Amino acid sequence: MITDVTIPEPQAPLPGAGVNSSQGLLQWISSVDHKQIGILYLLMSLFYLLVGGALALLMRVQLMAPENQFLGPEAYNQLFTMHGTTMIFFVLTPAILGFSVYLTPLMIGANEMAFPRLNAFSFWIAFFGGLLLYFSFLAGGAPNAGWFNYAPLNQMQYSSQPGIDYYCIGLLLAGIGTVGTGANLIVTIISLRSHGFKYRYLPIFVWMVFINGFLILAAFPSLNAALVMLLIDRQLDGHFFNTASGGSALLWQHLFWLFGHPEVYIVVLPPFGIISEVIQVYSRKPIFGYPFVVGSGFAIALLAFGVWVHHMFATGMGNTMNSFFAASSMLIGIPTGVKIFNWLGTMWGGSIRFTTAMLFATSFLVEFTIGGLSGISFAIVPIDWQLTDTYYVVAHLHYVFLGGSLFGLLSGLFYWFPKMTGRMLNEKLGRWFFWLFVIGFNLTFFMQHILGVIGMPRRVYTFPNLPGFGLLNLISSLGAFLMGVSMLVFLYLLYEALRRGKRASDNPWDGYTFEWLTTSPPQLKNFDTLPPVFSFRPLHDLNHPEIGDHKKSTDDKYGT
Amino acid sequence: MESKLMMKLVVGSEAIFFLALMMGFVYFAYFPGFDPKSLALLDLTKTGAFTVLLLASSFTFWRAEISHRNGQIGSLKGWLAATVGLGVIFLFGQGMEYNHLLVNQLVVSKGTFATGFFTLTGFHGLHVFIGLIMLAVVLYLTFLGDFDRPQSSVISAVGIYWHFVDIVWVIVFTLVYILPHVVNMK
Numbered sequence: 001m002i003t004d005v006t007i008p009e010p011q012a013p014l015p016g017a018g019v020n021s022s023q024g025l026l027q028w029i030s031s032v033d034h035k036q037i038g039i040l041y042l043l044m045s046l047f048y049l050l051v052g053g054a055l056a057l058l059m060r061v062q063l064m065a066p067e068n069q070f071l072g073p074e075a076y077n078q079l080f081t082m083h084g085t086t087m088i089f090f091v092l093t094p095a096i097l098g099f100s101v102y103l104t105p106l107m108i109g110a111n112e113m114a115f116p117r118l119n120a121f122s123f124w125i126a127f128f129g130g131l132l133l134y135f136s137f138l139a140g141g142a143p144n145a146g147w148f149n150y151a152p153l154n155q156m157q158y159s160s161q162p163g164i165d166y167y168c169i170g171l172l173l174a175g176i177g178t179v180g181t182g183a184n185l186i187v188t189i190i191s192l193r194s195h196g197f198k199y200r201y202l203p204i205f206v207w208m209v210f211i212n213g214f215l216i217l218a219a220f221p222s223l224n225a226a227l228v229m230l231l232i233d234r235q236l237d238g239h240f241f242n243t244a245s246g247g248s249a250l251l252w253q254h255l256f257w258l259f260g261h262p263e264v265y266i267v268v269l270p271p272f273g274i275i276s277e278v279i280q281v282y283s284r285k286p287i288f289g290y291p292f293v294v295g296s297g298f299a300i301a302l303l304a305f306g307v308w309v310h311h312m313f314a315t316g317m318g319n320t321m322n323s324f325f326a327a328s329s330m331l332i333g334i335p336t337g338v339k340i341f342n343w344l345g346t347m348w349g350g351s352i353r354f355t356t357a358m359l360f361a362t363s364f365l366v367e368f369t370i371g372g373l374s375g376i377s378f379a380i381v382p383i384d385w386q387l388t389d390t391y392y393v394v395a396h397l398h399y400v401f402l403g404g405s406l407f408g409l410l411s412g413l414f415y416w417f418p419k420m421t422g423r424m425l426n427e428k429l430g431r432w433f434f435w436l437f438v439i440g441f442n443l444t445f446f447m448q449h450i451l452g453v454i455g456m457p458r459r460v461y462t463f464p465n466l467p468g469f470g471l472l473n474l475i476s477s478l479g480a481f482l483m484g485v486s487m488l489v490f491l492y493l494l495y496e497a498l499r500r501g502k503r504a505s506d507n508p509w510d511g512y513t514f515e516w517l518t519t520s521p522p523q524l525k526n527f528d529t530l531p532p533v534f535s536f537r538p539l540h541d542l543n544h545p546e547i548g549d550h551k552k553s554t555d556d557k558y559g560t
Numbered sequence: 561m562e563s564k565l566m567m568k569l570v571v572g573s574e575a576i577f578f579l580a581l582m583m584g585f586v587y588f589a590y591f592p593g594f595d596p597k598s599l600a601l602l603d604l605t606k607t608g609a610f611t612v613l614l615l616a617s618s619f620t621f622w623r624a625e626i627s628h629r630n631g632q633i634g635s636l637k638g639w640l641a642a643t644v645g646l647g648v649i650f651l652f653g654q655g656m657e658y659n660h661l662l663v664n665q666l667v668v669s670k671g672t673f674a675t676g677f678f679t680l681t682g683f684h685g686l687h688v689f690i691g692l693i694m695l696a697v698v699l700y701l702t703f704l705g706d707f708d709r710p711q712s713s714v715i716s717a718v719g720i721y722w723h724f725v726d727i728v729w730v731i732v733f734t735l736v737y738i739l740p741h742v743v744n745m746k
Contacts, residue, residue: 114562183569191562217573225580232679237669240584240679246672251587255580 006529032116033524037123038102039420042413044127045095051134052086053487055079060444060480063473066465076461077144078163082133084147085167089174090130092267092401095409097123097181100209100270102420104185106515106522107203109194109530114187122180129173136166143167146459148260149230151241151252156234165234168227175220175227182216185209194514194530201536203513204280204287207294208273211301212266218305219262226255250315257308264400265304269297271408272339275361278415279343281511282358283350286537286549289342290558296335296342303332313384322381329379336372340365355509356430360411363438367403371396374449389459392452398445410437417497418504422520425497433493436486443479447472512537563717571724578683578728582735585680588672594740598673601664603657604737610653611733614688617646618726625719629710636707640699643722647692654685677736684732687725694718 028036059079062071071079101123105113113119136142141161145153154164189202189210202210230252232238239247272293280287287293309317309325343365352358374396378384387393417425451472456463463469507516517539518526531542534550535557541548549557624639658678661667668678698718701707707715 115566179570179573183566183573186569187562187566190565217569218576221573221577222580225577225584228683229581229584229679232668232675238675238679239588239669239672240675246588248587251584255584258580 032120034101034105034113034116034119035420035522037119038098038100040123040127041094041098041101044123044130045091045098048086048090048094048130050487052083052091053484055083055086057480057484059083060477062461063463064477065474066463066470068462071461073461074144077459078142080459081143081146081149081163081167085133085143085171086130087401088147088263088267089171090126090133092405092409093174093178093263094126096212096267096270096405097178099274099409099412099416100185100212101181103416103515104188104206104209105192106518106526107206107513108189108192108197109514109527109533110188110192111526112192113184114191115184118180118184122177122184124177125180126174126177129170129175129177132173133166133170136163136170139163139166148256149252151230151247151249152243154230154234154252155242155244157244165231168231168234172224172227172231175224178216179220182213182220186213186217189213194527194533197533201533201538203273203536204276204290204293205270205273205513208269208276208297211297212269215262215266215269215301215304219259219266222255223259223263226252226259229255250312253312253315254308257311258305261308261311262301262304265300267405268400268408269300271364271405271412272297274408274412274415275343275364276346277511277513278357278361278411279346280537281415281509282353282355282361283347285346285350286512286557287342288345288348290536292338293342296338299335300332303328303335307332310379310384313378313381314388326379326381330376333372333376333379340369340372355414356425356427356434357411357414359431359434360407360414363434364404364407364411367399367407367438367441371399371403374399387452389457390452391448391456391458394458395445395448395452398441398448402441402445415509416515418508419515419520419522421498421501422504423497423501424504424508425501426493429489429493429496433486433489436482436489440479440482440484440486443482444476445479447476447479451476507539507543510540510543512540514539517542561713564713564720567717567720571720574687574724575728578680578731581676581680581683582731585676585735588676589736589740590743594743595671595673598666598671598677599740601661601666602737603660604741607653607657607733607737610650611729613646613653614650614726614729617643617650618723620646621719621722625715628707628712628715631708631710633702633708637699637702640695640702644692644695644699647688647695651685651688651692654681654688680732680736684725684728687728691718691722691725694721 028040031037031040058071059076062068062076101113101119105111133143139162141163143149143159143163143166144161145159145164149164149167152158189206193202229238229240233240233242233247239245241247241249241252243249276287276293306328307325309321310329313322313325343361347362354362374392378387378393378396414425414430417423451469452458454466454468456469463473504520506518506520508520509516514527514530515522517530531538535541535548535552537549541550620639620642624636624643627633627636627639666674668675695718698707698715701714706712
């Protein structure tokens with residue numbers, strides 16, 4: 001017998017006011033509603049994406065021609081440092097947190113996060129951390145030692161302007177906020193699932209957010225410790241990383257990459273979850289091999305803490321160390337490869353609708369695999385020695401951060417935009433944006449593989465006119481401008497949808513999970529009643545009882 | 561239940577933070593070998609006494625939790641006040657020690673040992689201070705009557721943090737004050 005589950009009234013009234021576009025700025029600033037905070041995270045991410053993108057375009061102008069003098073070396077150092085730091089800490093991280101905070105309570109049938117005020121605090125402290133980082137431009141110069149800020153370049157004698165101090169404080173604040181949200185998400189998933197919502201019925205996205213919470217809790221303390229130690233070095237004349245007075249430059253690298261490598265997975269696991277949802281719905285099939293998608297997520301999370309030294313092969317750690325970390329780095333390709341095949345298996349034989357969201361999800365599979373392959377090549381120590389600190393690394397990391405994380409996030413944005421705003425995005429313009437962005441992206445970064453192999457070092461403000469260098473860099477710069485143009489299309493797309501987009505129904509894509517059950521956009525109180533949960537596609541069971549998963553055997557349900 | 565779970569997660573994350581600081585300290589202090597002059601400035605007996613007082617505060621807090629569970633509000637107030645008192649005395653002891661070191665020219669910039677020492681003990685002191693703020697809030701709320709019923713999980717959540725701070729100090733005390741003497745004797 002199927003009966004609806006009534007959501008018990010909360011003991012305390014739900015905090016915050018209703019989501020209503022007619023309400024003012026103050027209402028957004030004071031809100032503790034998870035949906036508004038999620039949207040704030042996404043807006044922050046979009047803002048910094050434009051800023052960080054503008055910095056990148058300036059760099060590409062400088063690199064358009066050999067011996068160019070558009071920017072000096074000092075300005076160039078600040079630009080690439082700020083570009084990397086912004087994109088990782090203030091674009092990708094808030095974007096994954098935004099989707100997590102917005103969707104997790106909706107998908108598990110909850111009306112709020114476990115700690116709504118902590119949620120708001122975490123967002124705002126990260127937001128002000130970003131402002132503080134950018135304040136360094138006014139305070140005498142931005143940080144200029146790269147996003148991973150290697151010692152001893154981060155010391156006073158090499159970088160006496162206050163930029164790196166702002167880097168420390170800004171990232172520390174953002175890091176505290178991230179840890180707060182990570183813990184909040186874990187507690188929410190453990191304690192606020194609606195009645196009968198077993199762990200094996202959790203949507204893949206929620207599983208990835210759950211695993212990601214633990215990754216955040218375990219990875220960020222290393223960065224925070226490294227940042228306070230660096231601040232002590234710079235402000236109190238300490239000796240942690242100062243090689244001139246007995247400190248160790250390698251200690252910084254160990255602490256930074258012990259955070260930095262898991263961080264790569266922190267910004268890619270939720271996009272894995274996003275495209276798992278997107279591919280299922282647009283292929284009209286349940287995910288192929290649910291336990292394998294979840295299990296490989298756990299495997300990635302565990303292995304993430306055992307591979308950091310592959311960022312440090314060139315520091316001369318010796319053969320034992322190098323071989324161990326080469327092996328572990330190759331190992332991590334296995335669970336990632338498992339996931340790729342799960343997604344291909346989900347698409348196989350499905351009736352696929354190539355909406356913009358699905359186009360991004362499909363291109364994710366291609367681009368992320370290219371990034372994964374170039375990543376594996378770094379696990380081979382001699383290749384790493386040859387290619388480290390060249391443009392090959394730049395190409396690789398952009399294929400995983402853009403082709404992986406960002407494509408997943410854009411796919412999620414096109415998929416959930418109707419739910420978040422109650423408006424449909426223009427599919428035709430969406431396609432324009434997709435193709436411009438994908439072509440621009442591949443033009444920009446594919447060339448950089450070749451540039452790296454023929455020996456162009458990264459982080460040098462100009463280059464001599466060697467054969468091939470000029471042409472490849474020119475193509476790369478033109479690709480970057482194409483991406484810039486596509487961002488204008490993207491902004492217009494969002495503006496047009498918000499101003500006069502078609503009204504979205506509650507469930508425009510015939511989705512599988514609970515967020516599509518409530519209104520578009522959801523009211524302050526997400527749900528009054530919920531249907532019972534018998535599979536990981538509860539809404540599909542409700543809307544299509546004749547082919548619902550609740551009637552299937554466990555093997556059929558999970559594709560095992 | 562939620563606040564306890566939250567506190568456990570935060571404490572787990574904090575443990576990794578302290579682990580990083582401790583690794584930094586061990587890396588610098590143990591491998592080049594200790595500077596005997598700096599080491600001689602640390603007063604093992606005095607700090608040992610304050611350590612005992614901090615551990616005693618874990619005991620008093622444990623008694624406070626039991627009083628709360630049994631609904632004995634009077635003794636809850638007493639044990640909580642004792643916990644706050646012991647914590648304040650510990651911080652006072654740390655202040656005295658810092659003063660002694662600074663007077664003797666052992667400052668952060670004096671060398672890798674001093675940098676590691678002040679960072680590790682300083683961050684522990686900061687955590688004791690944060691714990692004292694939480695305990696003071698709990699004590700204040702007890703006087704307002706918020707914990708008259710034994711159901712609330714706030715006290716046990718604060719307890720998880722306070723015991724964690726004590727355990728960290730046991731490890732720090734061993735690493736900084738006791739082990740160097742053992743290592744140097746060899």
